[in-house]
Amino acid sequence: MNSARVRAAMARLAAEAAAITEEQVRITAIPAPPFQEAARGAYLARLLSDAGLTVHTDDIGNVIARRPGRSSENLVLLAAHLDTVFPAGTDVRARRESGRIYAPGISDNGTGLAALVAVARALRDADVKTASTILFAADVGEEGVGNLRGMRKLMETYGSQLRFVIALDGSNTDYVSAAALASRRVEVTLSGPGGHSWSDFGAPNPIHALARGVARFVRTPVPEAPRTSFNVGSIEGGTSVNSIPARASIKVDLRSESEPEIGKLESALRREMQAGLEEEMAASRKRGFSSTQALSLDFSVLGVRPGGELAGDSALLAALRAADQHLGNRSRIERSSTDANIPLAAGMQAIAMGAGGHSANAHSLSEWYDPDGRELGLRRVLLTLLGVAGVEPD
Numbered sequence: 001m002n003s004a005r006v007r008a009a010m011a012r013l014a015a016e017a018a019a020i021t022e023e024q025v026r027i028t029a030i031p032a033p034p035f036q037e038a039a040r041g042a043y044l045a046r047l048l049s050d051a052g053l054t055v056h057t058d059d060i061g062n063v064i065a066r067r068p069g070r071s072s073e074n075l076v077l078l079a080a081h082l083d084t085v086f087p088a089g090t091d092v093r094a095r096r097e098s099g100r101i102y103a104p105g106i107s108d109n110g111t112g113l114a115a116l117v118a119v120a121r122a123l124r125d126a127d128v129k130t131a132s133t134i135l136f137a138a139d140v141g142e143e144g145v146g147n148l149r150g151m152r153k154l155m156e157t158y159g160s161q162l163r164f165v166i167a168l169d170g171s172n173t174d175y176v177s178a179a180a181l182a183s184r185r186v187e188v189t190l191s192g193p194g195g196h197s198w199s200d201f202g203a204p205n206p207i208h209a210l211a212r213g214v215a216r217f218v219r220t221p222v223p224e225a226p227r228t229s230f231n232v233g234s235i236e237g238g239t240s241v242n243s244i245p246a247r248a249s250i251k252v253d254l255r256s257e258s259e260p261e262i263g264k265l266e267s268a269l270r271r272e273m274q275a276g277l278e279e280e281m282a283a284s285r286k287r288g289f290s291s292t293q294a295l296s297l298d299f300s301v302l303g304v305r306p307g308g309e310l311a312g313d314s315a316l317l318a319a320l321r322a323a324d325q326h327l328g329n330r331s332r333i334e335r336s337s338t339d340a341n342i343p344l345a346a347g348m349q350a351i352a353m354g355a356g357g358h359s360a361n362a363h364s365l366s367e368w369y370d371p372d373g374r375e376l377g378l379r380r381v382l383l384t385l386l387g388v389a390g391v392e393p394d
Contacts, residue, residue, distance in 0.1 A: 001326065003391050006382075009126035013118060013378040020378070021101075021371045023047070024114035025094045028106045033090070037061050037082040037140045044082065044113060044138040051120040053136060058157065062150050063138040067123065069130040069389065075161045076389045077135045078119065078381075079339055080112030080168040080355075081142030081150065085363050099370055106369040107359030111377075112168035113138060115355030119382055131390030132163065142169075142339050145185060145251075147303030151339040155346065164316050164388045165350035166381070167339040170362065171369060172354035173329055173377045176320055177336035180344040182307035183255040184262050188213070188273050192295040194246030202287030204280050204295045206248035207237050213276025214250065220268045226257035230265055251302065257335060259307055270299060305337055308344030316349040319387025323380050349388075355381055 001007060013020075032040040038061055045063045049055045053065035063082070084105035086092065094103040103110075120136050122128075135158065139150030155162070169177075190206035214232055222228040230252060237248025254265045277297050284293070310317055324331050338352035356377015358370040 003128070003394055005126045005128045005394050006386060006391060009122040009128050009382060010379050012122040012125050013382065014375045016118065016121070017371065017374050017378070020114050020118045020374065023117065024106070024110045024369070025101060025103070027113050028103050028110040029093055031088065031090065031092055032083050032105070033086060033088045034083055034144055034146050035141070036088060040082050041138060041140070044117070047117045048120060048136055048138075051117060052124045053120060058153060060149060060153050061140040062153055065120065065136040067120065067130070067134040067136065069133040070392060071131060072133050073161060074132045074163050075135055075158055076132045076385065077137060077154065077158065077162055077165045078116060078168065078385055079137040079139050079151065079154070079165065080116040081109050081339060082113065082138050082140055083143045083146055084108070085143045090365075099372065100368045101370070102366065102368045104365050104367050106367055107357075108170050108362040108367070109142070109168070111171045111355045111357060111359065111369060115168050115378055115381055118378055119385065122382065128386070129392035130386065131392060132388070134385070134389055139339065145302045147185075148305060148339060148342050151342045155342050159346065162343070162348060165340060165343040165348060166385060167350070167352040168355045168381065169338050169352045170354045171357040171359040171377065173331065173356055173373070173380060175332045175334040177338050177340055177352035178310040178317060178333045179335035180306065180308040180341035181255055181257065181335045181337040182259045182262055183253060183305040183337050184266060185302040186252045186254065186266060186269060187249055187300045187302050188252065188269070189247065189249040189298045189300070190277065190295050191247045191298070193293045195244040197242040197244060200244055202284055202289050203244050203293060204284040204289065205244050206295060207245055209277045209280035209295055210235065210237075210248050210250055210273070211276070212279045213273035216272035216275055217269055220265065220272070222265070223261065226261055228256035228258070228261045228265065230254050255337065273297060305341045306345035308341065308347070310344060310349060310351060314349050316351055316388055320351065320353070320384045322387055323383035326383060327376060327380055329376060329380060353381065353384070
């Protein structure tokens, strides 16, 4: 804060707060379903290029912009994910009501993407020079079965040069994710002969078998410490109400503060789904169907997010705490599942932080964002970034 240029960048963020909100609305209005982030990525590429950065898009869709520092070898990565959890066809246009902006993805991660561009513009306008080169990245595949593929690719490309990684995700400023929550996503598929609901009644039904297995699995006890959870997030199958389906599947999310607990949960899932299959086959045999008309069971791991934790005495955490102290902000450390999982698991200094404002109902159609308090989050991001990138004398 002794730098006049840094003070000018801070003032710029406050002066542009309303314009940043409007940019966030425009970003959110560009659909970015899983594996379909290209249109939003192209828009972010234009915004980052307009901020004076050299921009390219890699072979999986990550948009990467370089802001040179005195050193080209020590890189600091500031990233925000492009994708949302919402499928193609979701109406992502915003509506405003009582100071809030409602739209699927408006906070997660419209907030982070708008902040990514805003910080780049503020550094340009104030002509802040840094010791380290900064990479601004709008990355793909953070949500769901994207399996953090964008951050994995960034680590593969720049890992040996990266010193710090800051992921911008959502709006919250009262915590920072400095510990990675491990998770595993599993798809369970049951297949069978299918048939007519009347003439083939009694034939083994994949949906019935799945229902039996799910009913058993959700009774699985989980510990409170380490905190552990499971969620059956989707179920698919069948073609019509009067047809016995030939195939059905579920997708299950398993999470824990302890990776061994995830292994226990997956074992329970496999055991109970097999038991559900056997129950359905037993019921089918009682109705006179032969064992040759059997169901088959398949498990597929869709994604694995590793765990990790930032050391309490790390330079990155010190920079964040210094920013909080200067801004009069109080924040706590949380464990979350974010882009920061990948660098943290590799032993790198990384955090995920919100970019300001208030929000709720993430991952739902009623998601909303309130820009009140946006300036605090943007300044917190800027100061944390400069705390590790280093500021050259004016």
